[in-house]
Amino acid sequence: LLIGYLVMNSVGEACTELKREYDQCFNRWFAEKFLKGDRSGDPCTETFKKYQRCVQKAIKEKDIPIDGVEFMGPNKDKPES
Numbered sequence: 001l002l003i004g005y006l007v008m009n010s011v012g013e014a015c016t017e018l019k020r021e022y023d024q025c026f027n028r029w030f031a032e033k034f035l036k037g038d039r040s041g042d043p044c045t046e047t048f049k050k051y052q053r054c055v056q057k058a059i060k061e062k063d064i065p066i067d068g069v070e071f072m073g074p075n076k077d078k079p080e081s
Contacts, residue, residue, distance in 0.1 A: 015054035022047045 025044035033040075 014058050015051060018047070018051040018054050022051045 022044055025047050026042070029043055
């Protein structure tokens with residue numbers, strides 16, 4: 001989501017509402033389900049995908065160089081530390 005944050009600041013408000021929706025969904029799920037032991041899944045995946053598509057479109061339209069950068073998101077394997 002770092003890329004999404006950087007792109008939103010670079011290209012304006014095009015994806016802001018989608019980011020807000022995802023943040024609200026994730027925070028609600030995290031507080032009401034995950035922290036209480038319900039690990040059955042993240043209901044915000046579709047919202048994240050919409051936001052991700054918006055960011056990718058903005059990157060393409062503005063020719064922002066992102067060579068070698070991968071988009072992270074729900075269900076994506078996290079690198080080991």
